[in-house]
Amino acid sequence: MRLSLLAAAALVTTSCAHPPVRAEPPRPPELELVAESPRQWTGVAVSRQGRIFVNFPRWSDDVPVSVAEVKDGTVHPWPDTAWNSWTPGANEPQRFVGVQSVVIDDQDRLWVLDTGNAQFKGVIAPPRLHRFDLEGQLVRTYAFEPDISSGNSYLNDVRVDTRRDVAYLTDSQAGGLVVLDLKSGAARKVLREHPSTHAEDSGLTVMGKRLNRSIQSDGIALSLDGDTLYWTVLTGHSLWRIPTQALRDPALTDEALARQLERVATIVATDGILFDRHGTLWLGGLEDSSIARYVPGSAYEPVIQDARLRWPDSFAEGPEGKIYVTTTQIHLPPAERGPYGIYRFTP
Numbered sequence: 001m002r003l004s005l006l007a008a009a010a011l012v013t014t015s016c017a018h019p020p021v022r023a024e025p026p027r028p029p030e031l032e033l034v035a036e037s038p039r040q041w042t043g044v045a046v047s048r049q050g051r052i053f054v055n056f057p058r059w060s061d062d063v064p065v066s067v068a069e070v071k072d073g074t075v076h077p078w079p080d081t082a083w084n085s086w087t088p089g090a091n092e093p094q095r096f097v098g099v100q101s102v103v104i105d106d107q108d109r110l111w112v113l114d115t116g117n118a119q120f121k122g123v124i125a126p127p128r129l130h131r132f133d134l135e136g137q138l139v140r141t142y143a144f145e146p147d148i149s150s151g152n153s154y155l156n157d158v159r160v161d162t163r164r165d166v167a168y169l170t171d172s173q174a175g176g177l178v179v180l181d182l183k184s185g186a187a188r189k190v191l192r193e194h195p196s197t198h199a200e201d202s203g204l205t206v207m208g209k210r211l212n213r214s215i216q217s218d219g220i221a222l223s224l225d226g227d228t229l230y231w232t233v234l235t236g237h238s239l240w241r242i243p244t245q246a247l248r249d250p251a252l253t254d255e256a257l258a259r260q261l262e263r264v265a266t267i268v269a270t271d272g273i274l275f276d277r278h279g280t281l282w283l284g285g286l287e288d289s290s291i292a293r294y295v296p297g298s299a300y301e302p303v304i305q306d307a308r309l310r311w312p313d314s315f316a317e318g319p320e321g322k323i324y325v326t327t328t329q330i331h332l333p334p335a336e337r338g339p340y341g342i343y344r345f346t347p
Contacts (some may be wrong), residue, residue: 006306014086028304029345034324035070036339039063043157043272044319044326044342045104047134053078053110054326054341058098058118066096067112070342079136079273088118091125092191093141101314105160111132113158113169120154120173127155129167129180142167148178148187157272157314159222159229166248168229171197175216177231179247190247191254196261200236204269206286206311206331219273221281223296232270239265239283239294265300268292274315274323276347282323284312291325293347322346 034052039062043055052070056063062257065084068075077084086095101113116127126143133139149155154173160182161167169178176192191197199214215234222229222244230241242261246252268285270292275281281294285302289309292302313328325342329337 003311010090029347031188031304031306031308031343031345032340033308034344035073035075036341037075038336038339039065040328040340041313041342042100042328043102043314045102045110046316046324047104047110048108048319050319051134053102053104054097054342055102055112056239057100057115060119066114067102069211079132079138081245093128093143094138097125100155101157103158103160104316107162109139111158111160111167113155115154115156117152117154117173120152122152123150127153129155129158129169131336142180142182142187142325144178144187149174150231156218157220159220161222161226161244163226163249164244166244168222168244168247170217170220170231172216172218172234175233177217177220177229177247190257191261194254194257194258194261196238196240197231197233199233200238204235204287204331205270206269207212207289209331211331219270219283221273221275224275224277224279228296230264230273230275232267232273232283234269234271234286237266237269238263239267239300264296265302267293267294268302271312271328272314274317276317277321277322278347280347282315284309284315284325284326285295286311286331293346304345308343310337318344 041054041056045053047165055067062217065077067078069078098115098118100115103111112130114128116123116125127149129142131139152173153171155168158169165182167180175197176189178189180187197217203212218234219232228241246260270283273283283292290302291304294300310327310329313326316324322344327341
């Protein structure tokens, strides 16, 4: 018994002399600057070979290029200068009017979403979704009828399910989701009036700057299996999802769809969102210059906070798994903006 007590005392003494080492918290990923531009871009897309494509929305009179490829840090009109030569009043199908988003799908094809709405003055040409091969050849154009997008509508972002030949889009001005059959070209707009597609607040405070704008359904992401669609409103703090099987059923009313959607997380206000190859959802924190992640079934978690992330806008994934993000500085008056950046990081 005496030996046991002595051994126990020695153990206690040793434990006190050498307290357990606490593991250091993981370091956040480092941001790497990829390119800068004096002009405001929103969307970014990266091909399997690492080619980088961007778009410049027509939010002012000074937008000489709508879609470009970034090579060696400089932008080159894509697919050519003719597509980028729209002039006010023209309604030519093969001219970009007001491009908001570029996306590369899992078949390495580039989709260009043209709002047809220049400077938020209303839809002046049919909104169009163009599909190009990466050689610059137009494969198909989907033009949207006025019942889908007219008046002040602004088709904002798109995700493509290549296995089911369906595209899903958000409308950030009028609200609602668009379901597009890529075979027939038929489109439907759903959840037009549902709270999940409309702003929750009258504005946001972004790094101390008040932005008094109500922006509706904006960020959109498709799960890897294509079974679930996620979206957010920009002026709000909710992440929503719904089974895509329900969205693809034209017989379901908005009331029936509403019974199947789910609010899954409270988030910092975000613009674009993206699922990476591992099933992690990436979101940009507008209010605090951050990037966060969400794994379905787990928690929403801030990952990076960096002053350079002045309005993190759109995300893309590169061939090596790096995540790319644009910054658009929407909350700042033009005189206070610096160069617009594209950054990337390794998750």
